[in-house]
Amino acid sequence: RKDLLDIVSLEREEIDHLLDQAVPFKELFTRSVKKVPALKGKSVLTLFYEPSTRTLSSFEVAANRLSADVTNFAVASSSIVKGESVRETVETLQAMRTDYIIVRHSRSGLPSTIARMTKASVINAGDGAHAHPTQALLDAFTIKEKFPDPTGKRVLIVGDILHSRVARSTSTILKKLGVEVAYLGPGSLVPKVGPENVQRFTNYEEAMKWKPDVVYLLRVQMERQDVQYFPSVREYHRLYGVTEERLRRIDGDGLYIMHPGPVNRGVELCDGVLDYSRSLINDQVENGIAVRMAVLYWLKPGGEVIG
Numbered sequence: 001r002k003d004l005l006d007i008v009s010l011e012r013e014e015i016d017h018l019l020d021q022a023v024p025f026k027e028l029f030t031r032s033v034k035k036v037p038a039l040k041g042k043s044v045l046t047l048f049y050e051p052s053t054r055t056l057s058s059f060e061v062a063a064n065r066l067s068a069d070v071t072n073f074a075v076a077s078s079s080i081v082k083g084e085s086v087r088e089t090v091e092t093l094q095a096m097r098t099d100y101i102i103v104r105h106s107r108s109g110l111p112s113t114i115a116r117m118t119k120a121s122v123i124n125a126g127d128g129a130h131a132h133p134t135q136a137l138l139d140a141f142t143i144k145e146k147f148p149d150p151t152g153k154r155v156l157i158v159g160d161i162l163h164s165r166v167a168r169s170t171s172t173i174l175k176k177l178g179v180e181v182a183y184l185g186p187g188s189l190v191p192k193v194g195p196e197n198v199q200r201f202t203n204y205e206e207a208m209k210w211k212p213d214v215v216y217l218l219r220v221q222m223e224r225q226d227v228q229y230f231p232s233v234r235e236y237h238r239l240y241g242v243t244e245e246r247l248r249r250i251d252g253d254g255l256y257i258m259h260p261g262p263v264n265r266g267v268e269l270c271d272g273v274l275d276y277s278r279s280l281i282n283d284q285v286e287n288g289i290a291v292r293m294a295v296l297y298w299l300k301p302g303g304e305v306i307g
């Protein structure tokens, strides 16, 4: 494979390979091995047209740990602000013979377009509401750490499903791994079309009767709202957020909580979630590095398995 553009097109064997490969990379990390020479001499360029904290820094750390040379293309101070097109930008990067382009853009499908323009391996770091494949891989890895055979486990994804590339990619990977997935959110933000065999709830209490093992909270994406769906942020918290009272019940039932970040405190979750003993939010961030190392290594031509 040259590129990683989405989860839909990945075979189950490829997903298993990437999740297996991330295990020794995480072990290196926890044994304080700072670097391996796996991508020495390779160049990685990050091209982020949208803001990012976790994905951008995680890819930078992952590439550094594999000894690649990493350049962060500063979109805001580039000729893009003078109107240079994506094609011209990519052709310029192609002329620099970069080996990997890691791209985030608000336009769904743009990473695929770029992949067709360049010989570099293109990794989608999030495109519009379409896909966020490395987030899905790190989510699956994090769930498998708790449930080594996740078949039949239940993950309830809560919030703004409609605008969420994370919901799309993570539910797709979980379904491929045999996990049962359900959505909970306001009716206008839980699409009726989409993955089959996904239960849809609009009421919190009804959703909890479904007995999830993991409650996966999504960030309410204020920047992507084009529909009227809740009267206020406070109302969203009351209807769908993990309040202190709901957190006590989640704790009593032994459920895990996940969130891709960045979190909106007081909207999708209360402060208590961040100290909750079964919160996997920091595990997700840590695992993102190992998973992205596995992805970079997998896309290296002729890369053999490190075990």
Ligand code: CP
Residues within 6 Å of the ligand: 051, 052, 053, 054, 055, 056, 126, 135, 260, 261, 262
């Ligand atoms: N989860 C995620 O994509 O976070 P960032 O927007 O900080 O990269």
